[in-house]
Amino acid sequence: MTVSSAIWRDQLTDTERATLGRGDGAIDDPRPDVLVVGGGILGVATAAACVQAGLGSVLLIETGRLGAGATGGATGLLIPEPHQWSDPEPFVDLERASLERWRDLEQAVPGGVGLVELDWIGLAPHPGGFAAHQPPAVEWLSPGQVEHFIPGLARPMEGALIRRQGRVNPLRALVRLAAGLSAVATGVAATGVTISGDRVTAVMTSAGRVSPGAVVFATGWPPVLDGLALDIPADRVKGHLLVTERTPLRLPGIVAPVATQIEDGRLLAGGTFDLGDETPDVQPGVIEAIMDGLVAVLPELRGLGVDYQWCCFRPRHPDRRPVIDLVPGLANAWLTSGHFRTGILNAPATAAVLARWITAGEIPAEPGTWSASRFSTRAR
């Protein structure tokens, strides 16, 4: 049996699944202190942080069901340290701070957020190992040590070990965070805004007009709304993922770029970057290629079946960094968008920054790099 949807929903309890459609179509309080638009991980984490910060009544609206966008299809890896090879230091710092916040949330949220701490082993892409840049958090593994961790490799390979990274079922984390919100309306779309001076005075929705004190747009991409002229470039990058049948093979955690062992001995693999593929469908050829890649590294997986396969789109700005900022020209409206391949990881740190910013009314030190106007020719 192969299911063309993510495994994450099936791992929830019936009660948790039902909460993804909370408050269907209904807004009880049209004058909240804070309105959050978008029920992905960024919106839910931000709403939860606003509640935690004591910002008064917080309403979250979502056009579909909670987690229906990129969040529900993500791999859910929380791996700041390997990103030292690919991301600039200030961005890795945001990721590190956010993994710490995930750890805090695991303790603070009733029932936890489902954080699984696990090690990351990167297999060297070619003989001679990794690039010259050798981050301090890395333990280098000889081919013999790699073989000890991962028996059955097709050929000897060097490796890099980074301890104490993490993963979540992104939908479970979202559901647990959303449990602390008193006002959630799914099936409600924001359609437009009314602006007076430098303030949003109303947000038009499919369930009527909302007049918030402050508003945060966490819509994945910059929102397209009547009355809100935003000129922030963004596109999307499709990715495929699969989950195999149960296998007796045991991986020591995340083995990059091969697979991550998840519950029941299944393997989670993929996370492709299918540039130029705008179709919403799973491409069988991509799924086959992911499985072929698995078998090429671990031949004993030959014949293993695929239980789940899916694809979804990462929201992206041209420089692959998010926006975490006030909406240009406005004093009570914020935007976070374009979290690309690290939105699950970076949600708690982003949420904390936004909640602090709304509370203090002034810009916190961190988010300068993530400005909304960095793409404009006019500097801010």
Ligand SMILES: Cc1cc2nc3c(=O)[nH]c(=O)nc-3n(C[C@H](O)[C@H](O)[C@H](O)COP(=O)(O)OP(=O)(O)OC[C@H]3O[C@@H](n4cnc5c(N)ncnc54)[C@H](O)[C@@H]3O)c2cc1C
């Ligand atoms: C294949 C793949 C693998 C990934 N793996 C990882 C990973 O391992 N680790 C990691 O950290 N990240 C990963 N990501 C990235 C991560 O999924 C995203 O960065 C993150 O989910 C973005 O969250 P979001 O809340 O900004 O957007 P979304 O989850 O897309 O949520 C935005 C929500 O806003 C709603 N919305 C939009 N417009 C409106 C409106 N007008 N009114 C009301 N609601 C609206 C949408 O319906 C949607 O539910 C991966 C992504 C993909 C595709």
